[in-house]
Amino acid sequence: MxxxxxxxxxxxxxxxxxxxxxxxxxxxxxxxxxxxxxxxxxxxxxxxxxxxxxxxxxxxxxxxxxxxxxxxxxxxxxxxxxxxxxxxxxxxxxxxxxxxxxxxxxxxxxxxxxxxxxxxxxxxxxxxxxxxxxxxxxxxxxxxxxxxxxxxxxxxxxxxxxxxxxxxxxxxxxxxxxxxxxxxxxxxxxxxxxxxxxxxxxxxxxxxxxxxxxxxxxxxxxxxxxxARTADLAREDAEAFDAMVAEQIEEIVEHAEAGIAVSVAALAANPAALRHRIIRRVAEAEFGRELSREHTLAIAALVTHWRGQGPVEVPGITVSRAGGRIEFARRTGSPRRRRGCADGDRAEGGGARGVAGTPEAMEE
Missing domain, CATH: 3.40.50.620 (HUPs)
Incomplete structure (x- = not known):
């Protein structure tokens, strides 16, 4: 052997x-x-x-x-x-x-x-x-x-x-x-x-x-x-998506006065899988934050379900729509309490962090 x-x-x-x-x-x-x-x-x-x-x-x-x-x-x-x-x-x-x-x-x-x-x-x-x-x-x-x-x-x-x-x-x-x-x-x-x-x-x-x-x-x-074969297939798909996202980001992301801005039209033109990955990549690369599914969907709604709603507060970032851009800005302190949110933690989707932060989620 x-x-x-x-x-x-x-x-x-x-x-x-x-x-x-x-x-x-x-x-x-x-x-x-x-x-x-x-x-x-x-x-x-x-x-x-x-x-x-x-x-x-x-x-x-x-x-x-x-x-x-x-x-x-x-x-x-x-x-x-x-x-x-x-x-x-x-x-x-x-x-x-x-x-x-x-x-x-x-x-x-x-x-x-x-x-x-x-x-x-x-x-x-x-x-x-x-x-x-x-x-x-x-x-x-x-x-x-x-x-x-x-x-x-x-x-x-x-x-x-x-x-x-x-x-x-x-x-x-x-x-x-x-x-x-x-x-x-x-x-x-x-x-x-x-x-x-x-x-x-x-x-x-x-x-x-x-x-x-x-x-x-x-x-x-x-x-x-x-x-194990599923892992191989999923990795190939993830790597392909990562390459696509990297190419997209080079074209549609620009610096804004308060942080980073992404074109609404460009995000809307992408399928959901790419749009969500672009949002998560911006949050991770520029702000060092990993977004939950709930956070990602809330930000994506500024593109796909825009009705004039106010900023979205996620951990460490305030995301808002200004004209034809989605702007990501670093936030300090607690998010502003809004009607419908019991407290600041809830406004950030704090309950989602309990699953994503388990030891098993980070095994390598």
């Missing part, structure tokens, strides 16, 4: 290695990341690039330091060099999206720092087809659209020339959790089983332990593979 697994799973790592420096394996000590470490070591030796490992100890469980050292020891045994252990402090905040998101943010920050210290441009993570299927189901439950349904992205830019690659997500044949566990047994690797992965307090754990097995029993085998 070793040659087949290594070639199919981690061969993509070579594309980011070589003259750009070594690759870094994000290692937790679980079966997935140990299998990736073994594959990266094998392909690196074969193709002539260096593979390092970084173990991030979040300190959230008793004995996490021992788990980290055990993972590091096995990485050294595989021939990865250097192998670094980094302990992080996970600080949950109201904007972080919960403990899972806070831990993920701390983890990626530590990985990025270690990669730059090593001189690596590529970080490899061990998300499998099963992770992809779970992510799609969570996206369906949130009703978050095509971008959420596209699951865990195979590639993620971190800035400063650093990129995260997930070779198992794109592997053919598919790399599943069963495959990584079998690979670890064959290689004599002692994989750690994270108890939080079976904790029903987490939605992802419930999907893994109950929902997916139920679907496989009731609908037949192959559900996970079908969900």
């Amino acid at each position: 070793r040659e087949e697994f290594g070639s199919g799973a981690a061969g993509g790592a070579a594309a980011g290695a070589g003259e750009r420096g070594p690759v870094v394996v994000a290692l937790s000590g679980g079966a997935d990341s140990l299998a990736l470490a073994a594959a990266a070591a094998y392909v690196g030796e074969r193709d002539g690039f260096a593979a390092a490992a970084v173990v991030v100890d979040h300190g959230l469980q008793a004995g996490s330091d021992r788990v980290a050292e055990r993972a590091a020891s096995q990485a050294r045994g595989l021939g990865l060099e250097p192998v670094l252990v980094r302990r992080v402090a996970v600080r949950e905040s109201s904007e972080a999206g919960g403990p899972e998101a806070a831990a993920r943010d701390a983890r990626y920050a530590a990985l990025a720092r270690a990669a730059r210290e090593i001189g690596a441009a590529v970080i490899l993570t061990a998300h499998t087809r099963d992770d992809q299927a779970e992510q799609v189901l969570l996206g369906i439950a949130r009703g978050s659209g095509a971008r959420s349904l596209s699951g865990v992205p195979p590639r993620r830019e971190l800035g400063d020339g650093l990129v995260v690659l997930r070779p198992f997500v794109r592997a053919d044949p598919s790399i599943t959790r069963a495959v990584t566990e079998a690979a670890c047994r064959e290689a004599g690797l002692d994989a750690w089983r994270d108890p939080q992965n079976a904790d029903p307090a987490f939605a992802r754990a419930r999907v893994r332990a109950s929902v997916l097995p139920l679907l496989e029993r009731e609908l037949g085998p192959g559900v996970a593979a079908a969900l």
Whole structure:
């Protein structure tokens, strides 16, 4: 299995290695990341690039330091060099999206720092087809659209020339959790089983332990593979839309005295899918805000259902129609209370944030 697994799973790592420096394996000590470490070591030796490992100890469980050292020891045994252990402090905040998101943010920050210290441009993570299927189901439950349904992205830019690659997500044949566990047994690797992965307090754990097995029993085998294919299709669609939106924005967005303005006629000429994406892109790119579906529709109504209504207040932005333009302006302080709104939070659609901000919404 070793040659087949290594070639199919981690061969993509070579594309980011070589003259750009070594690759870094994000290692937790679980079966997935140990299998990736073994594959990266094998392909690196074969193709002539260096593979390092970084173990991030979040300190959230008793004995996490021992788990980290055990993972590091096995990485050294595989021939990865250097192998670094980094302990992080996970600080949950109201904007972080919960403990899972806070831990993920701390983890990626530590990985990025270690990669730059090593001189690596590529970080490899061990998300499998099963992770992809779970992510799609969570996206369906949130009703978050095509971008959420596209699951865990195979590639993620971190800035400063650093990129995260997930070779198992794109592997053919598919790399599943069963495959990584079998690979670890064959290689004599002692994989750690994270108890939080079976904790029903987490939605992802419930999907893994109950929902997916139920679907496989009731609908037949192959559900996970079908969900992963759905992610691939949704990602292709989302990327195509993103390209269209980027082209549109170059033509129809202009600077206004108070912020950004978009042509009403141009927005009206687009189908709803593009119009809504343009609105969300403006809010994110210019103001750093992610709009809910409700916020987006309220702004779009200034184009499609214009009856002279006043400004729309969304988190951090006031959006109004002035002549033939929709104007986005940064807002400070609470929105003006209007008849029909119980309070400022409601005027901003505050209730919608509770779903979009869950940890599962931000898993990567």
